[in-house]
Amino acid sequence: MTTATSHLDPALRAEALASLLAERGLIDQATVDSFIKAYEQSVGPMNGAKVVARAWTDPQYRARLLADGTTAIAELGFKGAQGEKIVVLENTPRLHHVVVCTLCSCYPWPVLGLPPSWYKDPSYRSRVVREPRQVLAEFGLVLGDDVQIKVFDSSSEVRYMVLPLRPPGTERLTEEELAALVTRDSMVGVAQVSGP
Amino acid sequence: MDGIHDVGGMQGFGHVLPLDAGPPFAQPWEGTAFALGLLAIRAAGANLHAFRHAIERVPPGEYLRGYYNRWLIGAQILLEDSGIVSAGQVSARAARLRGAAAGEPAPPEPHKPQMASGGAGNLRAIDRPRAFSVGDRVRVRDLHPAGHCRAPRYVRRRAGLVAAQGPGHVFPDSAAHFLGEDPQYVYSVEFDSRELWGPDAEPFSLTIDLFEPYLEPAT
Numbered sequence: 001m002t003t004a005t006s007h008l009d010p011a012l013r014a015e016a017l018a019s020l021l022a023e024r025g026l027i028d029q030a031t032v033d034s035f036i037k038a039y040e041q042s043v044g045p046m047n048g049a050k051v052v053a054r055a056w057t058d059p060q061y062r063a064r065l066l067a068d069g070t071t072a073i074a075e076l077g078f079k080g081a082q083g084e085k086i087v088v089l090e091n092t093p094r095l096h097h098v099v100v101c102t103l104c105s106c107y108p109w110p111v112l113g114l115p116p117s118w119y120k121d122p123s124y125r126s127r128v129v130r131e132p133r134q135v136l137a138e139f140g141l142v143l144g145d146d147v148q149i150k151v152f153d154s155s156s157e158v159r160y161m162v163l164p165l166r167p168p169g170t171e172r173l174t175e176e177e178l179a180a181l182v183t184r185d186s187m188v189g190v191a192q193v194s195g196p
Numbered sequence: 197m198d199g200i201h202d203v204g205g206m207q208g209f210g211h212v213l214p215l216d217a218g219p220p221f222a223q224p225w226e227g228t229a230f231a232l233g234l235l236a237i238r239a240a241g242a243n244l245h246a247f248r249h250a251i252e253r254v255p256p257g258e259y260l261r262g263y264y265n266r267w268l269i270g271a272q273i274l275l276e277d278s279g280i281v282s283a284g285q286v287s288a289r290a291a292r293l294r295g296a297a298a299g300e301p302a303p304p305e306p307h308k309p310q311m312a313s314g315g316a317g318n319l320r321a322i323d324r325p326r327a328f329s330v331g332d333r334v335r336v337r338d339l340h341p342a343g344h345c346r347a348p349r350y351v352r353r354r355a356g357l358v359a360a361q362g363p364g365h366v367f368p369d370s371a372a373h374f375l376g377e378d379p380q381y382v383y384s385v386e387f388d389s390r391e392l393w394g395p396d397a398e399p400f401s402l403t404i405d406l407f408e409p410y411l412e413p414a415t
Contacts, residue, residue, distance in 0.1 A: 102204030
């Protein structure tokens with residue numbers, strides 16, 4: 001049985017582990033920094049927003065995206081860790097999808113980056129599979145009774161991303177302007193996209 | 197294992213957190229912890245499934261202290277399991293970093309796991325027929341595994357419909373313990389909320405990806 005568990009301040013534990021591994025050449029600071037920088041700067045929901053905006057403006061792309069999300073997303077250059085297979089779930093006026101990982105915090109990194117605090121918290125993970133309508137309302141998304149809810153629990157290496165509804169009044173916006181409207185939360189399914 | 201990680205359907209965690217738009221790492225140590233988790237998999241000669249299982253073995257009190265805390269302790273458990281570091285070393289190094297003039301134990305003898313890899317990633321072609329088709333009614337077996345398992349408690353013994361056939365995958369229950377990839381088909385199984393939570397449940401459907409060995413035909 002491990003004894004890894006004696007309580008330590010996590011910042012101190014991180015520093016202690018990093019120094020033990022570094023002095024044996026098992027990690028180097030440049031690699032640590034490159035991982036941090038990648039997810040702080042290059043990989044995040046701005047990637048998924050481009051996918052959504054393309055799907056809203058290009059019907060052929062939308063069809064490809066819904067048929068094979070991984071390949072269509074890779075067309076825009078997004079792939080990598082936690083994106084081996086990405087399935088895109090299309091919201092409609094009568095059907096709303098919401099995604100969770102109850103067992104850990106699986107999340108489609110290439111399109112959404114690292115998961116936010118609320119997604120990783122046991123409150124969301126425990127409740128959205130049991131009372132999704134109530135959870136969505138707590139987040140501020142009140143769905144009509146005529147909207148069917150489908151919850152997806154990510155428990156294999158398949159990752160899910162929601163294609164949200166295009167808001168009304170955005171017919172004249174460019175793809176770039178549309179991408180700026182698309183939020184991380186709408187691509188997990190806990191919010192809708194608002195118009196400009 | 198029936199651990200603290202398997203929270204689906206538990207009650208008592210309270211209101212969901214606000215939809216914040218903060219940076220990925222709220223504090224610098226969280227970024228270090230994130231990178232250490234990924235690098236520990238490599239340094240320990242482990243895999244993603246073993247890392248998930250290490251996080252599952254973080255004791256409940258520590259698990260609930262936050263995501264990057266459990267991620268970091270999970271990384272340490274992986275490294276201890278492979279004899280790369282010992283808990284005594286980490287405590288002693290932490291004490292020294294705080295200014296104590298403590299000695300440090302010698303590093304342990306590495307004993308990294310050996311498991312043949314079938315290639316990059318976790319999706320695998322499987323050369324045998326599938327047991328289930330779209331539309332089949334299936335029931336999740338009454339599993340009580342001591343080790344890693346990706347069938348949460350809330351779907352065990354429940355019946356649903358196969359909604360889609362997913363790809364062949366490295367089987368987490370085997371790979372997490374370095375027993376081989378043992379690839380298995382995955383199925384998206386859709387459950388009615390009332391099957392999971394009783395007749396008064398909110399109306400909705402729940403879809404979850406389940407590995408073939410977790411399922412049996414429902415009568």
